[in-house]
Amino acid sequence: MTTSPVLTDISAFLNRPKIEIAGFCAAAYALYYATTAIYLVFFHPLSKFPGPKTWAASRIPWARHVVKGDLWEVLSKLHEQYGPVVRIGPDEITTISPTAWKDIYVSNPVLPKDPNSQTPPLNGAHSLFTAAGDTHKRIRNTLVNGFSDKALREQAPIIEDYAVQLVSRLQREAAKSTDGAVDIQKFYGYATFDMVTDLSLGESFHGLEGDNEHSWILGFFFHAKFGTIRNCLSRFSPLDILLGLILLSVTRKNRLKNWATVTEKIDRRLAKGDTSGVRSDFLTPVIGKLDEGGVKGITRKELTTNGLAFVIADCQLTTVALSASTYLLLRDPAKMKQLVEELRGAFQSDDQITVQSTQGLVYLEAVINESLRLHHPTPISLPRLLPPAGRVIDGDFIPGNSVVGINLQNIQNSPSLWHEPRVFHPERFLAASDPRYNAVFEKDVKAAFVPFSTGPRNCLGWKVFMAQARVILAKVLWNFEVEMVGAQEDWLEQKAYLVFEPKPLPVRLEKYRGGK
Numbered sequence: 475m476t477t478s479p480v481l482t483d484i485s486a487f488l489n490r491p492k493i494e495i496a497g498f499c500a501a502a503y504a505l506y507y508a509t510t511a512i513y514l515v516f517f518h519p520l521s522k523f524p525g526p527k528t529w530a531a532s533r534i535p536w537a538r539h540v541v542k543g544d545l546w547e548v549l550s551k552l553h554e555q556y557g558p559v560v561r562i563g564p565d566e567i568t569t570i571s572p573t574a575w576k577d578i579y580v581s582n583p584v585l586p587k588d589p590n591s592q593t594p595p596l597n598g599a600h601s602l603f604t605a606a607g608d609t610h611k612r613i614r615n616t617l618v619n620g621f622s623d624k625a626l627r628e629q630a631p632i633i634e635d636y637a638v639q640l641v642s643r644l645q646r647e648a649a650k651s652t653d654g655a656v657d658i659q660k661f662y663g664y665a666t667f668d669m670v671t672d673l674s675l676g677e678s679f680h681g682l683e684g685d686n687e688h689s690w691i692l693g694f695f696f697h698a699k700f701g702t703i704r705n706c707l708s709r710f711s712p713l714d715i716l717l718g719l720i721l722l723s724v725t726r727k728n729r730l731k732n733w734a735t736v737t738e739k740i741d742r743r744l745a746k747g748d749t750s751g752v753r754s755d756f757l758t759p760v761i762g763k764l765d766e767g768g769v770k771g772i773t774r775k776e777l778t779t780n781g782l783a784f785v786i787a788d789c790q791l792t793t794v795a796l797s798a799s800t801y802l803l804l805r806d807p808a809k810m811k812q813l814v815e816e817l818r819g820a821f822q823s824d825d826q827i828t829v830q831s832t833q834g835l836v837y838l839e840a841v842i843n844e845s846l847r848l849h850h851p852t853p854i855s856l857p858r859l860l861p862p863a864g865r866v867i868d869g870d871f872i873p874g875n876s877v878v879g880i881n882l883q884n885i886q887n888s889p890s891l892w893h894e895p896r897v898f899h900p901e902r903f904l905a906a907s908d909p910r911y912n913a914v915f916e917k918d919v920k921a922a923f924v925p926f927s928t929g930p931r932n933c934l935g936w937k938v939f940m941a942q943a944r945v946i947l948a949k950v951l952w953n954f955e956v957e958m959v960g961a962q963e964d965w966l967e968q969k970a971y972l973v974f975e976p977k978p979l980p981v982r983l984e985k986y987r988g989g990k
């Protein structure tokens with residue numbers, strides 16, 4: 475039998491010195507990499523969009539900044555250099571065009587989230603954040619009534635009660651602090667954690683009463699970081715699987731314990747049944763809609779996953795937003811004075827400050843909006859995957875299977891859309907008829923400000939957030955004269971992994987002696 479010439483060639487090749495074989499393989503890989511890069515940069519359907527060539531050729535530059543936590547900052551510079559639409563990866567573009575909101579997040583059929591931006595749930599039960607298609611619709615339809623205006627009115631006592639507790643705790647902290655400094659960011663964390671655990675799981679963790687639950691809050695920020703890096707590595711599989719396995723094994727004990735705690739609380743809450751009229755929370759309208767078949771309502775596991783997701787979203791984002799508002803006001807005493815005058819003019823005593831009574835305080839609302847604009851708690855892109863046929867987005871045809879998104883922080887801070895975008899001007903959000911409004915703000919493109927996203931996947935909890943932010947800020951600034959400790963010049967320079975990483979915000983608090 476004669477040996478085939480191909481096999482003879484292969485066997486001759488394999489008999490060459492190992493160093494030569496390794497060199498050949500390296501050269502072949504380099505050639506493959508170079509030709510792919512040339513294709514991606516010059517011939518790929520996305521090559522018509524501007525952007526750095528290195529980012530078009532490979533995911534590595536993008537991934538480097540995800541891991542460093544400064545992607546939001548780098549993207550902002552790229553938009554200034556290249557314009558409203560920038561190619562930031564071989565298959566991804568980002569836009570800060572306000573007219574793109576509708577095409578990307580609202581138009582039918584709704585574009586799915588980019589799967590690479592999602593950490594799959596460990597137990598298979600989706601939260602609203604990770605669910606897709608009909609599962610998302612079913613879960614959202616079941617939970618939505620817990621977030622209506624009516625539901626919020628009934629939930630208000632829970633929010634108000636913890637805001638009262640926050641003021642007492644701050645008073646105690648200020649009294650016992652040797653240098654008078656209190657890290658207000660930490661206590662905002664406790665207050666929002668207590669509020670949202672009560673609303674989502676039926677009982678609070680009592681963080682404001684003791685310090686025992688701070689590890690949960692810090693754990694959420696750690697998981698946001700881990701999740702972001704894992705999702706980034708899913709572009710370089712199997713690195714994501716490896717990282718996942720290592721971290722999952724390290725955190726396994728803790729996760730199981732936390733899951734058991736949350737499940738136990740949800741079970742206890744469900745056992746209480748419909749408590750409307752006595753006490754309302756996010757679960758009140760869901761009682762009776764449990765369906766283990768997952769056909770109509772929601773399964774017990776899904777309810778637990780969603781309960782935990784609400785806790786994480788609220789506790790992290792609301793804490794970051796409240797800390798940013800406080801910091802920005804402290805840096806600008808004239809704006810702080812405006813707000814304090816509005817609050818102390820509206821309320822003679824602390825107990826008048828409620829979810830309802832803080833509605834319509836225009837300067838307070840302007841401060842919350844301007845803080846969200848300047849320092850969005852999640853300065854991320856909301857990436858969506860195009861169908862294979864592609865789609866026209868904002869007048870441009872985007873080829874199939876590309877990823878497109880709007881970065882919340884970038885669109886809210888672009889000099890092309892805002893007057894002095896990095897300056898704190900709550901006045902820009904006042905009505906044009908308000909004497910404090912200035913015509914310079916007519917340059918602002920308000921359609922760019924969509925901090926809770928839009929369409930069927932917009933934020934379910936935005937009204938809850940606004941209620942918490944109004945009541946907490948109003949109570950703290952009504953009750954205390956607040957002063958910053960140190961200059962804290964670079965406080966806004968924060969790393970972001972899905973969420974801005976918390977930075978301590980030391981303040982001095984002195985009790986306000988006015989009022990009743």
Ligand code: HEM
Pocket residue numbers: 602603614670784785787788791792795851852856925926927930931932933934935936938939
């Ligand atoms: C400063 C506060 C908040 C901001 C800026 C914010 C922002 C957002 C944004 C931009 C999205 C869309 C995410 C995406 O498309 O990938 C979202 C979704 C969501 N948010 Fe919020 N959020 C805030 C607070 C809250 C709170 C307090 C809750 C619950 C108590 C909440 C619950 C949710 C849920 C469940 C979704 C997923 C909705 C869905 O996909 O159907 N958020 N949020």
